[in-house]
Amino acid sequence: MGRHMIAGDLNDDGTVPKRRKTSPYIAALIPLYLVMILLVIGPLVYTVMLSFATNVGNGGFSWKLTVENYRRMIDPVYRVTFLKSIQLAFLSTLLISLIGYPFGYWMSRLSKKWKKIMILLVVIPFGVNSLIRYYGIIILLQSKGVLNWLLLKLHLIEEPIKFLYNYSTVLAGMVYGLLPFMILSVYSSAEKIDWTLVEASRDLGATKTEAFFSIIFPLTIPGLFSGVILSFVPSMGLFFVSEILGGNKIVLVGSLIQDQMTRGGNWPFAAAIAVLLTIVTSVLLIASARISQLQGETRKGNNLI
Amino acid sequence: MKRKSKFPIIYLILITLINYLPILVVVVFSFNSSKLSTVWSSFSLRWYEKLFSNHRLMESFFNSILLGLASTGLSAVIGTLGAVGLAKTNYRTNKLVAYLSTLPLMIPEIILGMTYLAFFSILSIPFGFLTLLLAHTAFCVPYVLMMVSARLVGMDQSLEDAALDLGASRKRAFWDVTMPMLSPAIISGSVLAFAMSFDDVVISLFVNSPYFNTLPTRVYTQLKTGVTPDINALCTLMLLFMIIVMVFYFIISERRKKR
Numbered sequence: 001m002g003r004h005m006i007a008g009d010l011n012d013d014g015t016v017p018k019r020r021k022t023s024p025y026i027a028a029l030i031p032l033y034l035v036m037i038l039l040v041i042g043p044l045v046y047t048v049m050l051s052f053a054t055n056v057g058n059g060g061f062s063w064k065l066t067v068e069n070y071r072r073m074i075d076p077v078y079r080v081t082f083l084k085s086i087q088l089a090f091l092s093t094l095l096i097s098l099i100g101y102p103f104g105y106w107m108s109r110l111s112k113k114w115k116k117i118m119i120l121l122v123v124i125p126f127g128v129n130s131l132i133r134y135y136g137i138i139i140l141l142q143s144k145g146v147l148n149w150l151l152l153k154l155h156l157i158e159e160p161i162k163f164l165y166n167y168s169t170v171l172a173g174m175v176y177g178l179l180p181f182m183i184l185s186v187y188s189s190a191e192k193i194d195w196t197l198v199e200a201s202r203d204l205g206a207t208k209t210e211a212f213f214s215i216i217f218p219l220t221i222p223g224l225f226s227g228v229i230l231s232f233v234p235s236m237g238l239f240f241v242s243e244i245l246g247g248n249k250i251v252l253v254g255s256l257i258q259d260q261m262t263r264g265g266n267w268p269f270a271a272a273i274a275v276l277l278t279i280v281t282s283v284l285l286i287a288s289a290r291i292s293q294l295q296g297e298t299r300k301g302n303n304l305i
Numbered sequence: 306m307k308r309k310s311k312f313p314i315i316y317l318i319l320i321t322l323i324n325y326l327p328i329l330v331v332v333v334f335s336f337n338s339s340k341l342s343t344v345w346s347s348f349s350l351r352w353y354e355k356l357f358s359n360h361r362l363m364e365s366f367f368n369s370i371l372l373g374l375a376s377t378g379l380s381a382v383i384g385t386l387g388a389v390g391l392a393k394t395n396y397r398t399n400k401l402v403a404y405l406s407t408l409p410l411m412i413p414e415i416i417l418g419m420t421y422l423a424f425f426s427i428l429s430i431p432f433g434f435l436t437l438l439l440a441h442t443a444f445c446v447p448y449v450l451m452m453v454s455a456r457l458v459g460m461d462q463s464l465e466d467a468a469l470d471l472g473a474s475r476k477r478a479f480w481d482v483t484m485p486m487l488s489p490a491i492i493s494g495s496v497l498a499f500a501m502s503f504d505d506v507v508i509s510l511f512v513n514s515p516y517f518n519t520l521p522t523r524v525y526t527q528l529k530t531g532v533t534p535d536i537n538a539l540c541t542l543m544l545l546f547m548i549i550v551m552v553f554y555f556i557i558s559e560r561r562k563k564r
Contacts (some may be wrong), residue, residue, distance in 0.1 A: 024475060025393040029402075032387030032446070036406050039443035043424035044408075047416075050423055103320055106313035116558070120551045121321055127547025128328055130504055131524045132540045135532060136327025139334060144343040146330060179324070229411075237413030240506055244528055254415040254507075261419050261511065271423065274416040281413060 051271035059265035069272035078256070078273075085253040086280065088167075089235040092174035096182045096231045099175065101224060104186030105216075108193070119187075122180050130177055134244050137173065138164065165247035173245040174235045182227035189223025190216070225292045229285060236281055253277055328544065335537035342532070352538040359535050365523035366539065369503055372434070372519060376441035377499040383442070384449025385491050389483070392457040403454070407447040417444065418511035425512060436512040437519070441505065445498035452494030453487055460486055 054064040073079065107118050125133065140146050141163035148160040163169060193216060201211045239254030248255075253273060260270035334342055338349035356362065387406065391399050409417055421440045430436055464486070468478040506521040513522050524536060 025390045028386040028390035029394065031383040032390065032402065032406055032450070035383055035387075035443065035446055036402060039439060040405050040408050043420040046424050046427065047420045099320065102313075102316060106317055109313065110317075113559075116555060118317065118321075120555060122324075124544070124547055124551055125324060125328055126500055126504070128331070128540050128544050129521055129524055131506060131521055131528060132331055132536065133327050135524075135528060135536075136329075136331040139330045139342045140327055142343065176324070176327075179320075233411060233413055237415030237507060239415060240525060254413070257415055257419050258510075261422055267423060270419055274419055278412060278416055282411070285411070 047271045048275055050268055051275045053268040053271075055266045055268050057265070059267065061268050069269045070276070072269060073272065073276060081251050081256055082253055082273075082276075084250070085236060088171060088174065088252065089232055092171055092178065092235045093228055093232045095171070095175045096179055097224065097228065100179050100182030100227060101186050101220075103179075104183045104223070104227075105190045105220065107183070107187050108190035115191075119184075122183055125180070131240070131244070133177070134173060134241065137169075137176065137245065141169070164245060165249055167246070167250055170242045170246040170250050173241040174238065177238065177241065178231040178234060181230035182224075185227040185230060186220060186223045189220045193219050221292050225289065228288060232285070233281060236277060331537050332541045332544065335534060335541045337534065340534060342534070352534040353542075355533075356535040356538045356542075359533075361518075362520075362523060362535060362539065365518040365520045368434075368517060369520040372437055372441060373499045373502040375438055376445050376502050377495050379438070379442045380445035380449050380498050381491055381495045384446045384494060385453050385487065387446070388450050388453035388457055389487075391454065403450070406450055409444040410447045414444075414505075414507040418508040421508065422511040432512060432514040433517040436514075437509060437517065440508050440512045441502045444505075444508065445502055448498040448501065449491065449494035452490040452497070456487055456490035 050061070051069055052065045052067065053061045054066050054068070055061050073082065107115065107122075110118060138145070142148075143160040143162055143164070145163075147163065148157075151157045152160065198211050198215050201215055202208075206214065237254045239252055239258055242250045242252045242255060257270050257273050257277075260266050260273070334345075335352055336348050336350070337345055338351060339346040391403055417440070421436070421443075425432065425436050425439070430439075460483075465478050465482050468482045469475065473481065504521060505519075506525055509519050509522050510525065513519065518526075520539075524532075527533070527536060
């Protein structure tokens with residue numbers, strides 16, 4: 001900020017120095033700084049501090065510093081929960097990408113009018129509370145539910161199938177809830193593709209598959225990547241999906257934190273789990289950002305040659 | 306490029322149908338006269354009647370609207386001012402500030418929720434509307450900030466400079482030139498922010514109070530204790546509202562194009 005304080009003459013090219021131009025905008029930044037300090041940095045720093053505090057039981061803690069909360073996570077019970085959550089987040093992100101990418105891409109190939117209609121169709125479900133949509137899944141899949149009724153009527157099964165309350169239902173629930181984000185972000189990057197490039201490559205003898213992998217796919221990597229973030233980050237924490245569709249049988253790290261914050265009452269331990277989860281999430285995200293960046297670059301290089 | 310394969314179309318239709326199935330079921334069962342969600346007995350509108358006499362559900366619905374509007378309004382102002390401020394100044398810290406302000410979108414909601422619960426209780430802020438407003442504002446600001454920042458990058462700065470050269474005051478240039486160009490971004494950021502606030506379960510569960518429930522937290526408790534079909538009715542009405550808004554938007558934008 002110092003350099004703005006120095007009173008300056010006119011710039012070399014005769015214009016008024018930037019200083020006078022920027023000053024009124026400092027005030028505009030104040031609310032953002034307040035939000036950043038009070039609602040982002042403050043709470044996060046406090047949580048990190050809390051993770052080193054000592055639990056004294058009954059929801060209380062003292063500021064005697066300890067690493068006990070982190071040590072406790074090596075305990076197999078917690079370690080398994082942690083790994084299971086990461087595995088579920090990975091699997092759901094993978095499935096979301098596999099289902100959502102072709103959807104978003106093919107959507108971008110529709111006529112203008114149908115594109116708009118499809119966007120509406122993807123967005124409209126957001127108008128229904130997401131919990132209610134999960135409730136719809138329960139009505140659909142429960143043992144006396146619509147799907148079992150249909151299968152019984154068609155004599156495809158003898159006994160109702162137990163669809164609900166297992167790992168695959170939770171996984172399906174995650175995919176169902178987060179798919180639209182992937183679709184929309186892949187669509188928005190596929191929409192911007194310059195098709196003359198693809199046509200040129202086809203004219204030069206590239207097959208459809210070659211054209212897809214050398215031109216289209218690299219151009220949609222940013223969209224795919226933002227879709228991955230938008231599905232991976234929430235799937236680490238959507239504990240209610242496993243509660244509702246998993247029937248408390250599948251304990252995820254999210255439920256663990258919530259439990260510790262309410263019933264269990266060990267806040268420092270909850271804070272330690274949260275810190276570790278944040279670190280794991282950011283490391284994975286940074287790694288995947290690097291990979292997608294590198295891939296984009298090598299592809300670009302290949303194209304130039 | 307003409308595609309001969311029908312597969313993409315079939316795929317799009319199939320996934321869309323699967324996507325709508327749970328919603329369809331909710332809509333159908335809102336007209337079911339039975340209280341059970343397992344049997345269809347007969348068509349009835351009794352849950353719609355019940356809905357309007359269910360004060361707790363209606364109250365949480367209006368709470369959610371109030372909270373959504375308040376946090377969206379607040380974040381529209383903070384986000385827009387912030388984006389403009391970041392674009393028009395060149396402090397070294399700007400990049401860091403932009404990154405830190407959008408952090409709430411990068412952190413799993415569960416962590417944000419527990420963080421606010423811990424932080425607000427050490428500051429002894431009473432839990433209720435105020436804590437919900439603060440938490441929702443924190444994750445709504447990034448939507449507006451990102452949208453408006455993206456718009457500012459693509460905007461022609463020379464227009465504002467021209468207005469200044471022609472003698473407009475800085476205030477006037479901002480309101481008459483910059484703002485109209487920013488408004489689509491502010492609106493789309495705000496719409497997104499409202500949708501996220503209105504549908505938030507995880508963060509709200511941590512910072513609400515028994516006396517101030519939002520619709521999602523009310524539905525959450527009901528899902529654990531037993532759902533009454535009037536919730537189906539409420540969601541059907543919300544869906545209808547959403548469809549009407551969307552179709553209107555679609556027709557208007559089609560018309561505008563024809564002109």
